Amino acid sequence: MPETNYSPGQVYxxxxxxxxxxxEQTLAGDPRAFSQLVDRYQKAVFNLAxxxxxxxxxxxxxxxxxxLKIYERLAQYNPHxxxxxxxxxxxxxxxxxxxxxxxxxxxxxxxxVETSAMEDVERADTAWQIGEALKELSTDQRAVVxxxxxxxxxxxxxxxxxxxxxxxxxxxxxSARKILRVVLEQxxxxxx
Amino acid sequence: MIDDKIIELINRDLDGVTSREEHLRLGxxxxxxxxxxxxxxxxxxxxxxxxxxxLVDPPQALKPAIMRGLVNRQRRHAHGAVLEQARAFVWRHxxxxxxxxFAAGLxxxxxxxxxxxxxxxxxxxxxxxxxxxxxxxxxxxPFKEGETIGITRGDTQGEIKTSFSGNMCxxxxxxxxxxxxxxxxxxxxxxxxxxxxxxxxxxSSPIEVQSGRIAINADFNDTxxxxxxxxxxxxxxxxxxxxxxxGDVVERSVAxxxxxxx
Numbered sequence: 001m002p003e004t005n006y007s008p009g010q011v012y013x014x015x016x017x018x019x020x021x022x023x024e025q026t027l028a029g030d031p032r033a034f035s036q037l038v039d040r041y042q043k044a045v046f047n048l049a050x051x052x053x054x055x056x057x058x059x060x061x062x063x064x065x066x067x068l069k070i071y072e073r074l075a076q077y078n079p080h081x082x083x084x085x086x087x088x089x090x091x092x093x094x095x096x097x098x099x100x101x102x103x104x105x106x107x108x109x110x111x112x113v114e115t116s117a118m119e120d121v122e123r124a125d126t127a128w129q130i131g132e133a134l135k136e137l138s139t140d141q142r143a144v145v146x147x148x149x150x151x152x153x154x155x156x157x158x159x160x161x162x163x164x165x166x167x168x169x170x171x172x173x174x175s176a177r178k179i180l181r182v183v184l185e186q187x188x189x190x191x192x
Numbered sequence: 193m194i195d196d197k198i199i200e201l202i203n204r205d206l207d208g209v210t211s212r213e214e215h216l217r218l219g220x221x222x223x224x225x226x227x228x229x230x231x232x233x234x235x236x237x238x239x240x241x242x243x244x245x246x247l248v249d250p251p252q253a254l255k256p257a258i259m260r261g262l263v264n265r266q267r268r269h270a271h272g273a274v275l276e277q278a279r280a281f282v283w284r285h286x287x288x289x290x291x292x293x294f295a296a297g298l299x300x301x302x303x304x305x306x307x308x309x310x311x312x313x314x315x316x317x318x319x320x321x322x323x324x325x326x327x328x329x330x331x332x333x334p335f336k337e338g339e340t341i342g343i344t345r346g347d348t349q350g351e352i353k354t355s356f357s358g359n360m361c362x363x364x365x366x367x368x369x370x371x372x373x374x375x376x377x378x379x380x381x382x383x384x385x386x387x388x389x390x391x392x393x394x395x396s397s398p399i400e401v402q403s404g405r406i407a408i409n410a411d412f413n414d415t416x417x418x419x420x421x422x423x424x425x426x427x428x429x430x431x432x433x434x435x436x437x438x439g440d441v442v443e444r445s446v447a448x449x450x451x452x453x454x
Binding site for chain 2: 034038046047051056060067068130148149152155173181185
């Protein structure tokens with residue numbers, strides 16, 4: 001198995017050393033280097049936004065804004081930290097800002113992405129119920145749930161990304177789980 | 193009711209961050225309490241339900257949109273950078289000498305403007321290229337036609353026309369004369385004041401302006417407007433004298449005030 005800088009989730013990242021080189025090349029004025037960074041992280045950023053926003057069009061807008069912000073702040077990136085954590089931090093902040101500015105979420109089934117899970121009606125229904133249940137959470141709670149369960153980050157990494165203490169991460173996560181457990185049960189989603 | 197510390201322990205255990213001792217202690221607690229066991233199972237089930245969904249491919253338009261946005265942003269920055277460089281250059285080279293130089297230059301410019309176009313205009317000046325436009329736009333009273341006097345003698349031909357509005361008199365002089373001709377307009381400076389003189393843009397004849405006298409020192413094949421403000425009593429007149437190269441003289445007079453009853 002190849003060595004990665006990220007283990008538990010489904011997002012696969014190559015080793016970070018290449019990222020640092022691409023950052024340096026971008027800062028030196030090579031647009032192809034930034035193009036490679038976009039190739040590498042657009043899927044992760046888009047999916048993070050999609051899980052937080054539950055809307056594909058909004059997720060696309062946010063992902064675009066995230067990469068422009070990444071480019072603007074590239075000179076501020078500290079190579080001592082993992083690049084993907086830094087990107088996630090920007091992506092999550094951008095998503096949370098978007099959520100704060102957005103009106104209360106309407107159900108926009110037509111804009112939700114059709115995944116391969118649509119082939120399996122039961123799985124698709126569960127996925128939809130989870131998406132709806134996530135909307136019952138505050139944005140802060142939703143952020144920790146997405147980062148912990150969907151992205152597989154540790155408490156420490158989530159704390160870094162959200163710029164809060166680990167204690168706060170745990171507190172938000174445990175409260176969120178408590179709410180989700182009840183909401184999903186009410187919606188008839190029973191885990192076995 | 194389950195204690196908050198036990199809830200936290202269960203959560204941490206499900207996240208895989210408990211020590212071996214904590215894990216064993218939780219096992220004992222689950223075995224001793226059905227409620228704790230049920231809660232543990234429900235959270236375990238939730239963790240399974242919240243398993244990471246499959247990653248969705250981003251829209252194909254996303255990357256081109258990002259790169260386009262980047263190019264637009266760079267263009268904006270390039271424009272801003274030029275202005276910034278100009279500002280930085282000015283501040284880098286700005287000191288009291290340049291400041292004083294700039295102020296002195298400004299003062300000289302203002303002085304030159306005042307001398308050339310200001311209150312010294314009534315003194316004798318030679319203007320090789322007096323150009324301008326008189327805008328008689330929406331006067332207080334509509335202009336009325338005055339006299340039209342024809343000039344025909346030898347090579348000199350033309351006419352003088354006047355029009356009036358209030359105390360303003362506009363004299364339009366059209367003259368075609370031979371080379372070496374000298375034309376003079378004489379008026380009583382105590383009764384009228386010349387407000388403006390406007391040869392057409394094509395004219396390049398040297399003009400000499402003095403109080404009570406306007407002299408054109410060459411052939412004048414063009415049209416010229418002169419505006420007078422009439423402030424004296426009586427009926428002031430403008431006297432035109434044209435002297436050609438052979439010494440032949442043509443003289444005409446035209447009233448600078450409208451006829452009585454107008």
